[in-house]
Amino acid sequence: MPQLLDIEPRLPQAQNKEPGASKFCPGCGHGMILKTLAFAIDELNLHERTVFGCDIGCSLLSWNYMSLDSVQTHHGRTTPVIYGVVRARPDTVGIAYMGDGGGLAIGAQHLVNATVRNEKMLAILVNNTNYGMTGGQMAPTTLPGQITETTPYGRDIEVTGKPARGAEMVAAIADPEKAFVERASVSNLRKLRTTLKKALTNVAEGRGFSFVEILSVCPLNWRTNNVKTWERLEEMESYFEVKNFLTPKELEGVK
Amino acid sequence: MVKKLITEDTKLFMTGNEVIAYAAVAAGAEFMYGYPITPQNEIMHTWCKLLPKTEAGFLQTEDEISAGFSTLGGILAGKKAFTATAGPGNVIMQDAMSMAEMMRIPFVCAVMQRGGPSTATVIYAQQETTLTCFGGNGEGYRIVYSTAGHQDLYDYTIKAFNTAWKYKFPTFVLADGYQGKMREPFTAYDPASRGINMIPATPFLRAPGTAGVDRNPVHMRNTFNMEEELMEVLDSYEEEFQRIAPELEEYEEYKAEDADILIIAHGIVARSARTAIDELREKGIKAGLFRPITLRPLAVEPLRKAVKRSKQLLFTESANGQMARMVLEKIYGLTTPYETLYKMGVGVTGDDLVQKVQSMNGAVAYK
Numbered sequence: 367m368p369q370l371l372d373i374e375p376r377l378p379q380a381q382n383k384e385p386g387a388s389k390f391c392p393g394c395g396h397g398m399i400l401k402t403l404a405f406a407i408d409e410l411n412l413h414e415r416t417v418f419g420c421d422i423g424c425s426l427l428s429w430n431y432m433s434l435d436s437v438q439t440h441h442g443r444t445t446p447v448i449y450g451v452v453r454a455r456p457d458t459v460g461i462a463y464m465g466d467g468g469g470l471a472i473g474a475q476h477l478v479n480a481t482v483r484n485e486k487m488l489a490i491l492v493n494n495t496n497y498g499m500t501g502g503q504m505a506p507t508t509l510p511g512q513i514t515e516t517t518p519y520g521r522d523i524e525v526t527g528k529p530a531r532g533a534e535m536v537a538a539i540a541d542p543e544k545a546f547v548e549r550a551s552v553s554n555l556r557k558l559r560t561t562l563k564k565a566l567t568n569v570a571e572g573r574g575f576s577f578v579e580i581l582s583v584c585p586l587n588w589r590t591n592n593v594k595t596w597e598r599l600e601e602m603e604s605y606f607e608v609k610n611f612l613t614p615k616e617l618e619g620v621k
Numbered sequence: 622m623v624k625k626l627i628t629e630d631t632k633l634f635m636t637g638n639e640v641i642a643y644a645a646v647a648a649g650a651e652f653m654y655g656y657p658i659t660p661q662n663e664i665m666h667t668w669c670k671l672l673p674k675t676e677a678g679f680l681q682t683e684d685e686i687s688a689g690f691s692t693l694g695g696i697l698a699g700k701k702a703f704t705a706t707a708g709p710g711n712v713i714m715q716d717a718m719s720m721a722e723m724m725r726i727p728f729v730c731a732v733m734q735r736g737g738p739s740t741a742t743v744i745y746a747q748q749e750t751t752l753t754c755f756g757g758n759g760e761g762y763r764i765v766y767s768t769a770g771h772q773d774l775y776d777y778t779i780k781a782f783n784t785a786w787k788y789k790f791p792t793f794v795l796a797d798g799y800q801g802k803m804r805e806p807f808t809a810y811d812p813a814s815r816g817i818n819m820i821p822a823t824p825f826l827r828a829p830g831t832a833g834v835d836r837n838p839v840h841m842r843n844t845f846n847m848e849e850e851l852m853e854v855l856d857s858y859e860e861e862f863q864r865i866a867p868e869l870e871e872y873e874e875y876k877a878e879d880a881d882i883l884i885i886a887h888g889i890v891a892r893s894a895r896t897a898i899d900e901l902r903e904k905g906i907k908a909g910l911f912r913p914i915t916l917r918p919l920a921v922e923p924l925r926k927a928v929k930r931s932k933q934l935l936f937t938e939s940a941n942g943q944m945a946r947m948v949l950e951k952i953y954g955l956t957t958p959y960e961t962l963y964k965m966g967v968g969v970t971g972d973d974l975v976q977k978v979q980s981m982n983g984a985v986a987y988k
Contacts, residue, residue: 382838414831417698422844430840433833435826437697438842439690440720446687450694451826453680454652454702458827479683 378404380413382433389427391498393595395552395582396424399492400431402555403461406562407434412459412570417451419444421464421473424498428463442473449485459570460487467497470506470530477536481575484541488569488576490562491532494584495602502587506530509605514587529605533579537611544574547611551581553599564613564620573614581606623651623677627809637800638663640771641731643809644778645703646671649819650729652678652695652702656688658710659743660798661733665705685710689717693726697841699824701782705731707798709740711749711756718791719757723843725858726825727785727792731778734797736966745798746966747888750943753795754917762858764792764869765917767887771807774800777914779812779819786820788865795916797939799889799968862918870920873912874927876902880909882978883931883957887913887944889968890937896971901978908978916944921951928952933981934959937974941965958982 377383381404388397407416418434420426422441429438439447448460469477469491477489496514497503503516507529511520533549540547546568550561558580565576581602585595626646633643641664645653655665669679678700682688688704695702706714711732721728734749736742755761764784766777778794785792812819825839832838845851875895877883882901884894891912901908911927913919928934934957936945941963962969962977 379833382833382840413834415827417826426842426844429842429844430838433838435828435832435839436841437724437826438844440716440843443686443690443716443720446682446690447694447697450654450680450691450702451698452694453654453678453691454695454698454700455824455827458698475683476687479687 378408380404380407380416380433382430385430390424391586393583393585393592394424395494395580395584396428396492398552398555399490399558399580399582400428402558403490403562404432406559406566410563410566410570412566415457415570416459416461417448419448419460419462421462421468423465423468425463425465425468425492426499442468442471442476444468445473445476445480445489448487449480452485452487456486456572459566462487462489464489464491465498466491466493466495466505466507466532470532478539481536481540481545481577484544484574486569486572486574488565488578491577491579492582493532493579493606494582496584496587498584498587502584507532509601531606533577533611536577540577540612541574542612544614545612546576546614546617549579549581549606549608549611551599551603551608552583553603560621564617567620568614568617571616573616581608623649623675625811626671626674628811630814631809632806633809634804634806636663636802636804637771637774637796638733638802639667640774640807641705641778641794642667642671644775646675646677647809647812648779648782649701650677650703650782651700651822654680654682654688654691654695654702654704656682656685656706656710658685658707660735660745660801661705661707661731663801664731685714686716689714690720692728693717693721696726696728696822697825698827699822701786701822703729703731703782705733707733708735708737708749711752715752715756718763719759720843721791722757722759722762724841725789727789729781729785729792731794731796733801734795742966743798745939745968747797747890747939748943748966750795750916750940753793754947760855760859761917762790762862763917764788764790764915765795766793766871766914767795767916768800769888769891769912770800771805775807775809779817783817783820784869786822790862795888797889866918869915870918871914872920872923873910873914875910875912877909877911877927879907881907881932882909882935882981883927883933884908884910884935884937884974884978885945885948886910886937886969887916890939893969893971894937894974897974897978900971900975906978913944913948916947919947919951924948925952925955928955928957931957933957935962935978935981937962937969939964939967939969
């Protein structure tokens with residue numbers, strides 16, 4: 367009889383088996399998101415055409431996570447590297463994978479302009495309401511009152527403003543007929559897979575910009591156990607509305 | 622493949638910025654990413670005007686940061702891509718240039734220097750010499766050609782693409798606003814007519830086949846876990862940079878063989894030096910020129926020989942000794958005395974140099 371630990375996990379083809387166990391912290395959302403993304407790429411049979419770019423921050427650990435041609439860039443600069451690739455080879459399905467800091471702070475100008483220019487690429491922004499890699503500082507998405515290393519007494523929105531709503535911002539400036547914009551959450555990976563499939567299809571069909579913000583968890587920097595982590599995610603979902611903002615009509619059939 | 626514009630030798634009269642665009646086309650450049658900044662704008666103006674004929678690509682990005690990084694993306698996708706910048710644009714593009722240095726991406730960039738620091742002037746300087754050679758948080762594994770006129774701009778822009786793709790170090794054509802904006806005649810040619818074979822671009826990402834199925838996936842990184850891991854990589858770059866240096870080093874000497882006073886200048890200032898040297902020779906003063914063409918790597922042995930046989934040196938630049946610092950390090954141990962004529966962000970004229978040299982001790986007239 368096979369022992370449980372001898373059974374190979376079922377991994378998507380687009381995920382790289384070589385690195386072995388996830389390099390992310392225990393309980394981190396990145397591993398779940400990347401695996402879901404890999405399954406979506408498999409399902410759409412986009413493996414051959416896909417290029418994966420990862421930002422600096424926790425996202426950088428994904429540099430060899432996928433069985434895809436991948437490039438690690440600089441903090442905030444994944445979006446321009448990927449649209450540079452796609453402009454040069456337009457049949458590429460380019461994915462820029464970044465955190466909330468990379469997308470909404472240091473790389474915000476690239477996200478804004480890639481959206482406005484309708485760059486035919488997918489930007490995935492993982493929102494865990496803090497800078498994980500550097501030790502848990504305030505991010506643009508940090509919730510009001512949330513304790514981080516740079517808001518040790520809680521985020522005061524009078525001083526630092528309200529949390530940035532990335533998907534709403536992108537939706538406001540994107541081409542409503544060509545862009546796909548959605549906010550998803552790691553609380554529902556089945557739904558996330560559908561979201562990513564729509565986002566990838568929009569790019570693969572050469573229609574336009576796709577943006578998926580994914581609410582994720584960071585138990586290590588949040589200093590939360592499993593129960594508190596889930597509660598925090600629910601709190602995030604009540605602040606950042608999980609919904610579709612824009613879907614080109616051609617994508618309505620994608621399940 | 623882009624379409625050729627120049628198939629036979631053609632004498633042209635245009636600005637240096639235009640020359641760079643024509644040379645990039647001749648070199649087979651397929652894509653330009655760029656952001657406006659004076660005094661390099663006409664490079665992309667010309668590139669864009671030529672697009673219907675060349676069938677190349679262009680993207681105007683949101684800033685120099687993204688111009689640099691999207692150029693890297695285009696190169697990774699297997700296109701001969703390039704960009705151009707100047708001044709504060711060169712400062713913020715260092716972010717992308719350092720990634721090219723670390724990941725050995727054949728990045729090509731024309732730098733048309735303007736005054737600095739800060740916004741300063743949009744006109745001219747040689748103050749981006751240190752920045753272009755050693756910018757970024759690294760060691761300066763870059764190849765830098767300093768041009769002194771329009772034939773140079775044409776020749777070295779073509780050469781920059783081959784150097785970048787052969788050695789995979791970021792390569793720069795370092796010029797300035799004077800060269801960019803002035804017109805002078807030059808001969809445009811098809812590189813093949815000079816026996817120059819352009820190295821074809823090959824993709825870093827999206828090589829044929831499916832990653833992980835037909836071949837291993839390419840995983841490019843610039844982040845290392847351990848200090849030693851980084852040092853191992855950089856030691857190999859250092860070894861390679863030193864090994865290829867003799868193949869890359871270029872310099873020009875003008876009446877330097879018997880010179881008592883050796884003027885050391887690069888770029889357009891070397892042109893003024895030539896004028897001055899002719900005038901000084903007529904006055905019986907044996908002046909000569911050593912002009913480094915590659916600032917990275919410097920032609921150290923010829924430089925040391927020229928310095929050793931002269932009685933006095935004159936460093937002159939439109940900067941406060943940026944080139945001189947690089948040269949002085951390489952002539953350590955030699956005792957030839959030197960003087961300087963530095964004009965920060967201002968052109969050095971032949972007259973300036975004639976007057977300066979005449980005031981120097983080594984300037985003994987033999988007539």
